[in-house]
Amino acid sequence: MDRxxxxxxxxxxxxxxxVLAVVFPLISDNEYHIYVMATAxxxxxxxxxxxxxxxxxxxxxxxxxxxxxxxxYVVAILTVDHEWAFWPAFIAAGLAGAIFGFLVGxxxxxxxxxxxxxxxxxxxxxxxxxxxxxxxxxxxxxxxxNIAPPEGFGLVDFxxxxxxxxxxxxxxxxxxxxxxxxxxxxxxxxxxxxxxSDDLAQSxxxxxxxxxxxxxxxxxxxxxxxxxxxxxxxRFIGPAEADVVHxxxxxxxxxxxxxxxxxxxxxxxxxxxWLTQMLQSLEEYRMIIFGPMLVILVIFFPRxxxxxxxxxxxxxxxxxxxxxxxxxxxxxxxxxxxxxxxxKQEAGNNA
Amino acid sequence: xxxxxxxxxxxxxLGSIYGLIALGLxxxxxxxxxxxxxxxxxxxxxxxxxxxxxxxxxxxYWLAMIAxxxxxxxxxxxxxxxxxxxxxxAPPIHDKIAAIGILLFLEAVVQMYWGADFRxxxxxxxxxxxxxxxxxxxQRLLIIAGAFGLMGALHLYLKKTMTGATIIAMAQNxxxxxxxxxxxxRVAMMxxxxxxxxxxxxxxxxxxxxxxxxxxxxxxxMKAFVIIILGGMGSxxxxxxxxxxxxxxxxxxxxxxxxxxxxxxxxxxLVVILSVKPTxxxxxxxx
Numbered sequence: 001m002d003r004x005x006x007x008x009x010x011x012x013x014x015x016x017x018x019v020l021a022v023v024f025p026l027i028s029d030n031e032y033h034i035y036v037m038a039t040a041x042x043x044x045x046x047x048x049x050x051x052x053x054x055x056x057x058x059x060x061x062x063x064x065x066x067x068x069x070x071x072x073y074v075v076a077i078l079t080v081d082h083e084w085a086f087w088p089a090f091i092a093a094g095l096a097g098a099i100f101g102f103l104v105g106x107x108x109x110x111x112x113x114x115x116x117x118x119x120x121x122x123x124x125x126x127x128x129x130x131x132x133x134x135x136x137x138x139x140x141x142x143x144x145x146n147i148a149p150p151e152g153f154g155l156v157d158f159x160x161x162x163x164x165x166x167x168x169x170x171x172x173x174x175x176x177x178x179x180x181x182x183x184x185x186x187x188x189x190x191x192x193x194x195x196x197s198d199d200l201a202q203s204x205x206x207x208x209x210x211x212x213x214x215x216x217x218x219x220x221x222x223x224x225x226x227x228x229x230x231x232x233x234x235r236f237i238g239p240a241e242a243d244v245v246h247x248x249x250x251x252x253x254x255x256x257x258x259x260x261x262x263x264x265x266x267x268x269x270x271x272x273x274w275l276t277q278m279l280q281s282l283e284e285y286r287m288i289i290f291g292p293m294l295v296i297l298v299i300f301f302p303r304x305x306x307x308x309x310x311x312x313x314x315x316x317x318x319x320x321x322x323x324x325x326x327x328x329x330x331x332x333x334x335x336x337x338x339x340x341x342x343x344k345q346e347a348g349n350n351a
Numbered sequence: 352x353x354x355x356x357x358x359x360x361x362x363x364x365l366g367s368i369y370g371l372i373a374l375g376l377x378x379x380x381x382x383x384x385x386x387x388x389x390x391x392x393x394x395x396x397x398x399x400x401x402x403x404x405x406x407x408x409x410x411x412y413w414l415a416m417i418a419x420x421x422x423x424x425x426x427x428x429x430x431x432x433x434x435x436x437x438x439x440x441a442p443p444i445h446d447k448i449a450a451i452g453i454l455l456f457l458e459a460v461v462q463m464y465w466g467a468d469f470r471x472x473x474x475x476x477x478x479x480x481x482x483x484x485x486x487x488x489x490q491r492l493l494i495i496a497g498a499f500g501l502m503g504a505l506h507l508y509l510k511k512t513m514t515g516a517t518i519i520a521m522a523q524n525x526x527x528x529x530x531x532x533x534x535x536x537r538v539a540m541m542x543x544x545x546x547x548x549x550x551x552x553x554x555x556x557x558x559x560x561x562x563x564x565x566x567x568x569x570x571x572x573m574k575a576f577v578i579i580i581l582g583g584m585g586s587x588x589x590x591x592x593x594x595x596x597x598x599x600x601x602x603x604x605x606x607x608x609x610x611x612x613x614x615x616x617x618x619x620x621l622v623v624i625l626s627v628k629p630t631x632x633x634x635x636x637x638x
């Protein structure tokens with residue numbers, strides 16, 4: 001049991017997951033499954049963005065789906081109407097995410113808690129309405145077809161499912177790596193401090209506004225890049241991409257996996273995506289299951305799969321340590337009680 | 352001039368419905384400090400209950416309204432008991448996510464039972480009245496009269512009865528209310544019941560000149576949020592005034608500026624107001 005537990009928090013697990021992801025197209029001969037996995041990875045990238053602002057920084061952003069759609073539309077408009085190639089358009093999408101994120105962030109982050117959530121809900125809705133009504137720019141409710149796929153410079157063809165899968169996987173690994181660096185850096189800890197208490201963070205000399213805007217812009221760049229990749233694989237998009245339902249889906253992924261944890265967004269997205277695939281006949285009514293699931297998770301397991309596991313492990317280690325500590329007193333062993341805390345902290349950083 | 356008056360009348364109709372929905376939202380916010388994202392779903396369920404008591408059971412309009420009010424009030428209390436009560440000590444982000452969960456669930460259930468079709472609710476009041484150059488459908492008059500009647504009744508209830516006073520007391524000062532022995536659970540349940548009832552009656556009034564479909568609450572709930580931010584969260588007169596402001600802005604803006612973008616007006620107004628004054632228009636002191 002202990003071995004399994006240690007394995008689950010060791011870096012070996014991450015490498016094992018990566019190897020599994022790399023060989024997945026080789027063992028699975030079902031192209032549809034590979035396609036589903038690739039789109040799940042794209043959503044996971046967006047959910048990592050949401051985790052930065054909502055999980056680490058504690059601000060519930062309900063416009064995330066809107067920024068995803070902005071990324072997708074930038075690629076679509078530039079490649080279809082202006083005949084750009086995919087990669088320059090991809091970079092433009094990331095920039096657009098940053099610029100819009102900055103503008104929205106500067107206004108919205110002056111608001112606290114409920115006001116922020118409601119404001120971003122409205123921003124998401126404005127984005128949706130603009131995409132639907134501004135026909136000259138966005139083609140209106142018809143959507144945009146024939147979006148250029150990512151070009152492979154003659155080496156690979158990204159219109160094929162398997163090469164595209166590896167492309168998305170590469171972006172996912174990059175995203176996770178960046179977030180893991182972030183969560184261990186001073187900046188990541190600053191975000192955590194803001195989540196725990198605005199006032200406390202400010203009294204430590206943290207510039208609230210600057211850090212919140214930074215977290216927000218990072219998250220919107222993630223969302224817009226994910227949207228750009230999505231446009232590259234689906235190659236047809238409409239205003240429905242900005243529907244608030246996508247934001248709610250992403251909240252579900254984040255909450256199931258574990259809000260504010262490193263592996264949570266990935267595990268949550270994969271778990272729910274495959275669950276939905278299995279319940280395909282229920283696609284339309286999936287919310288009958290996911291709605292109450294959200295409520296139950298928030299009430300009983302607010303930290304999701306990964307967070308729940310870490311709490312359980314921390315408690316177990318602490319118990320064992322205190323037992324050892326009691327035995328140890330007679331045998332003059334010292335220092336055991338201090339290790340579990342260090343361990344827990346380390347686990348919190350790694351997982 | 353007649354055209355202008357016609358738009359004023361439309362604004363009054365919209366505004367009184369918005370006010371009614373925002374009133375429920377603001378009451379719940381005043382008591383529990385929860386922005387209830389599920390309120391729009393309760394409104395939608397109210398419309399469906401009324402529709403099916405009229406069409407399937409063949410009951411008349413007023414009985415359908417009472418049925419809708421009762422069912423949704425019960426549903427609303429159920430939400431409070433099962434979801435918001437257990438979460439009362441949780442961080443604020445949890446309430447919001449749970450409310451979203453309820454919203455998704457109710458919408459999916461309604462869609463499963465009754466499909467996603469748009470339906471038109473019948474009404475016994477189809478006459479069109481003429482005053483000078485104005486044409487006024489009777490249903491619109493009913494909406495205005497009904498909404499303001501309900502607001503008046505709510506005002507009397509809150510000011511003149513003991514239970515109403517406990518709600519006000521708790522909204523004003525939580526600890527103070529506990530000190531004088533007010534039962535928090537009872538007040539919370541009462542408030543949710545009233546909010547649900549207001550949403551259902553609003554839906555029954557408004558549905559005949561609108562359509563009934565599972566996503567009908569989306570836009571309305573967002574506008575209701577704009578209204579209570581405008582009017583100050585938790586403020587009852589603020590919700591009514593805010594509702595009228597948004598109603599007039601939409602009717603006049605939709606007519607004189609652009610009908611296409613009239614739904615954006617409320618949100619654009621919100622963005623401008625919050626950019627200038629981050630705590631809303633009529634709030635005093637701290638949040």
